[in-house]
Amino acid sequence: MSNQIKAAVLNKLNGDFELETLNLASTLSPHEVKVHIVASGICHTDEAVRNGQGGDYPYPGVVGHEGAGIVEEIGSAVRSCKQGDHVILCYDYDGYCKNCLDGRPAACFNWNKLNMEGFNAEGKTPFSRDDGTEVHNFFNQSSFATETIVDDRNVTVVGDDIDLRKVGPLGCGFVTGSGTVFNALQPKVGSAIVIFGTGAVGLGALMAAKITGCNTLICVDVVDHRLETAKKIGATHIINSKEEDPVKKIKEITNGGVDYAIDTTGISPVMTQAFESLTSGGKFAPVAVTRHEFKIEHPFADLTSYQKSVIGVLMGDAVPQKSIPQLIEFWQASKFPSDTLEKFYTFDQINEANADSNSGKVIKPVLVIDEDYRP
Ligand SMILES: NC(=O)c1ccc[n+]([C@@H]2O[C@H](COP(=O)([O-])OP(=O)(O)OC[C@H]3O[C@@H](n4cnc5c(N)ncnc54)[C@H](O)[C@@H]3O)[C@@H](O)[C@H]2O)c1
Ligand SMILES: [Zn+2]
Numbered sequence: 001m002s003n004q005i006k007a008a009v010l011n012k013l014n015g016d017f018e019l020e021t022l023n024l025a026s027t028l029s030p031h032e033v034k035v036h037i038v039a040s041g042i043c044h045t046d047e048a049v050r051n052g053q054g055g056d057y058p059y060p061g062v063v064g065h066e067g068a069g070i071v072e073e074i075g076s077a078v079r080s081c082k083q084g085d086h087v088i089l090c091y092d093y094d095g096y097c098k099n100c101l102d103g104r105p106a107a108c109f110n111w112n113k114l115n116m117e118g119f120n121a122e123g124k125t126p127f128s129r130d131d132g133t134e135v136h137n138f139f140n141q142s143s144f145a146t147e148t149i150v151d152d153r154n155v156t157v158v159g160d161d162i163d164l165r166k167v168g169p170l171g172c173g174f175v176t177g178s179g180t181v182f183n184a185l186q187p188k189v190g191s192a193i194v195i196f197g198t199g200a201v202g203l204g205a206l207m208a209a210k211i212t213g214c215n216t217l218i219c220v221d222v223v224d225h226r227l228e229t230a231k232k233i234g235a236t237h238i239i240n241s242k243e244e245d246p247v248k249k250i251k252e253i254t255n256g257g258v259d260y261a262i263d264t265t266g267i268s269p270v271m272t273q274a275f276e277s278l279t280s281g282g283k284f285a286p287v288a289v290t291r292h293e294f295k296i297e298h299p300f301a302d303l304t305s306y307q308k309s310v311i312g313v314l315m316g317d318a319v320p321q322k323s324i325p326q327l328i329e330f331w332q333a334s335k336f337p338s339d340t341l342e343k344f345y346t347f348d349q350i351n352e353a354n355a356d357s358n359s360g361k362v363i364k365p366v367l368v369i370d371e372d373y374r375p
């Protein structure tokens with residue numbers, strides 16, 4: 001027995017998203033939660049699965065990992081939510097490895113297996129076609145669907161008063177950018193930071209850097225209107241790197257270099273520029289999903305003499321159930337204006353919405369999947 005849903009399927013590398021009717025498993029395992037999706041952000045990592053930068057994903061599959069919705073049904077062992085709860089979906093983790101027990105589920109030993117390989121913890125996917133073909137999942141979430149089945153660890157419950165159309169992107173793009181600052185870099189008050197790439201991840205990082213008390217907030221991009229948005233959000237300096245050498249300019253502004261640098265572009269020379277912008281003892285976090293490498297030109301001088309470091313961070317090292325409610329509090333206090341970066345699209349406009357993100361036109365496209373939903 002199964003029930004029919006509508007989902008956007010990626011059938012092949014570089015293919016379009018294709019809206020299809022699929023079957024959703026009708027029985028839940030004890031830890032599973034069935035969610036009616038209201039809306040989902042489109043993250044650049046969905047695009048990375050479509051274009052192959054994100055690794056070898058097993059097509060066909062349903063991606064989407066910034067879902068917000070309403071719990072329809074819970075498995076017998078679920079305690080974290082109940083039917084009717086409003087939820088934001090984030091990544092899955094096992095909860096029992098050393099890093100999970102240390103409070104770092106984004107560094108879960110099973111992270112890739114649970115989020116990137118197309119199957120849930122039991123090696124199954126809830127999606128199939130009438131002919132029996134399995135259609136893979138993503139982030140154990142697959143929010144480009146009218147309904148989905150997730151684990152209770154994917155779920156963060158939020159207040160019923162929150163407009164679910166606006167908050168899905170807190171589950172990836174914004175928690176990644178802000179968490180990179182709050183959890184990984186942990187900047188000192190009064191310090192200087194540069195952010196390369198002012199998409200949702202970069203601007204989430206900017207908002208967090210402002211909250212944390214960085215004094216010099218520099219943003220670099222090649223799209224002027226994105227840089228203008230960064231300025232409105234609080235960047236003290238903006239640099240269009242098509243027009244001037246960003247490293248030279250950053251060193252000028254900061255009298256020698258920044259304390260912290262983030263790259264969200266994943267472009268090899270840009271990652272090198274971000275690292276080169278650091279002052280002695282500075283820290284660099286590359287966060288883009290990319291197959292590109294970057295070069296440290298002078299490892300001994302930079303890493304040893306000048307004690308610069310590169311920090312590995314995934315999903316902003318955020319604990320979803322802790323970090324997402326914190327972001328909602330900042331959002332409600334007008335300190336984290338993530339919704340001002342969003343544009344709504346209908347589900348069948350998914351390819352147009354993704355193209356608008358790729359061209360730089362829209363910072364955070366959100367698919368309103370349930371058009372009848374009212375907050
Ligand atoms: N590691 C994680 O946990 C995680 C989570 C979410 C997203 N991501 C990744 O983070 C990256 C950023 O995501 P996003 O949604 O903000 O994407 P985005 O495409 O909206 O942002 C990238 C920005 O880089 C800018 N850019 C392009 N070329 C540039 C250049 N030469 N110099 C400076 N800026 C340049 C673009 O104009 C754009 O504004 C993606 O690779 C995404 O897959 C990683
Ligand atoms: Zn774990």
Ligand SMILES: [Zn+2]
Nearest residue numbers: 043045172173
């Ligand atoms: Zn993402």
